[in-house]
Amino acid sequence: MNGFRKEFSTLTLVLIPVAIAINVAIGQLAITLKLPLYLDSIGTILVGVLVGPWAGAITGFLANVVWTLSGLFPQAIAWAGVAAIIGALAGAFGRAGWVNSWSRAALAGIITGFVAAILSAPIAAYVFGGVTGTGTDAVVAMFRSAGLDALGANLGQGAVSEPLDKAISFVVVWAVMLALPLRFKNRFGNVEE
Amino acid sequence: MITLKHFGYRYPNTEAWALRKISLEIPDGQFVGVVGANGAGKSTLCYALSGFAPHFYRGKTEGRLHLNEVDVLESSLGDLAGEVGLVFQNPFNQISGARYSVREEIAFGLENLGLPPSEIETRVSQVLAQSDLSELAERSPFALSGGQQQRVAIAAIMAMQPSVLVLDEPTSQLDPHGTREVFANLDALTQERAATVVLASHKLEWLAAFCDRVLVLHQGRLVADGEPAQVLADEVLLDYGIGGTRYTLAARAAQQGGLVSAQRALPVTLDQAREFFR
């Protein structure tokens, strides 16, 4: 609990809603631009890397609560736990120094993406009957037609989309961290420089 | 009473002191203006008086800073929040975000102070009326213009009834009408509740019209301190990059051009200018 307390200064509390707003704004941007990516967890990953695993987890969880409450994507709440784990992983990778170079950041993203895929698939398979109600359902259908069951097809879909999405998100966060003033980064202290 | 003794402050990771060796006393109920060029230390002085330097920014201090009996350097921001209020320049950043109407936004600080709801109700209604915000009370703070948001931000701090109110460029988003209203409200505060107001601004004419006293900062030092009529009319303000009120500048030009006797004291307000040029 000590680490938890340390991460939650007023500054962190203010940072988290801003990060959630970044998730939503860039996620919607990706949709508008018809990118085959979600890009809806950049804020979550940023908080994880900058502040730490606890703050990252809370950001991920509450981001999905906000997606639901806003009415933009009501089913998001079902994946809130997965989003929390993405944030926590970002915190751990940040603390381990993986986000100090773009290549390791990308690797951290790929690993996080696979974890996210594995955790998300059972939710889609068992809560939502094997779909997510989004465009990626076409990919799920493809895997089903190849003979996979609901869980397998959703795993397959996740394994295709998530690692690339999270790798790009981590690299964006790496770039943002480079651009942030040292004075600001020092206020949080998850990353040793 | 605010007391600074050889007070200095340095931001973290910097070599230069942002404020150095500042000694002054501000009695209760005084309306004090702070002027200085950009980077002279106006904002830092505001942050120091309200405890944010060092309690938020960290960094190093020297000397002493007391608010009545309270040692500001030894207090926490939570303790100081009811005692000293701070208002900034950017209105959007001052809207808490957690409240859905102007009325509730103003109540937010009072809720955090733990005041009973009936008292919150009374204070909010008072401040709304005083700040001419009553007709906006039920609007979302995010649906307001920048100027309106700024008036809400000031009202929200006023409602907390701090004994010291520190404002850093609070009127840069406001038109002359809004600026006059803010200055008049602050003036009333100093007279009715003996609150101390410290206001940093570039708007010298307004400071001249309302302040009891003006502090001049230059490179982190307190270089002048006195009544607006003396301090703001001083030619040395040009060297500090501060300039002067438009009345002072015009009057000085008139004197130098030989239109007016060089014996006369330079004006800093409209009334004085009228007298000067008569």
Next chain:
Amino acid sequence: MQSSSLYIERNSGLHALHPLTKLALLGLCLVLAFALPDIRWLLAAFGLLLLPLAAWGRILAPFARSGFSIILPFVISLALIQGFFAGGDTALLTLGRFAFTWEGLLAGLTVSARLLVALGGTLLLMLSTRPDHLMLALTERGLPQALGYIVLTALQIFPRFQDRARVILEAQQARGLETQVNLLRRLRLLVPLIGPLILASIVDVEERAMALEARAFSRPGQKTSLISLHDSGFQVLLRTGLLLAALALIVWRLLPLVRA
């Protein structure tokens, strides 16, 4: 620029209910959605419980509109995917080696109906409850105040961020970002757009934190609230009843499994 939530202001009995009562109702709906055995029961629950409640709340039109637009993609995905891949003997249509079956379609529609009941309960809560009242109700029951602050602030500021993103996008559209087919190039164009968006908002964070501190946000001790939520003995009873009903449903569904 207003707060982004589904809430619609109306003068209705549903609106006047304490948020926790509506939350208990949502709880019951979620249990109904996954405990009711087949599609007839599910549609009955929707038609006989949720629709009348929406009508009582004077939010029938927005309830139907939001419900329809959210559930439609699920119905399409589920009907197609289950219809083709869930198996069954009654082929309605054959496409090469894949048969679209009646059993599969029914399975897809059943899942859709489950989601509809769950969604309906969520919409009833969200359309008739101000997010700040919901958070206040939860904070009064022990949810950390900080979490309420985060959710409410995020809901209020993200439309502003979307506006910023939109402005940046419009400025860039002349450069052919949307028409650019190559994904890598589109990405390379995107990064310089979102970088400044993120940095600008992060820099604001310090001042926002100071403004909160100035409002005694981190002052230790009891906090109070200007708004008070209306509750009643009847509603406490109602909440207990709703939760007991949900519990009974779970037991009723699990009992055969335990016996077997």
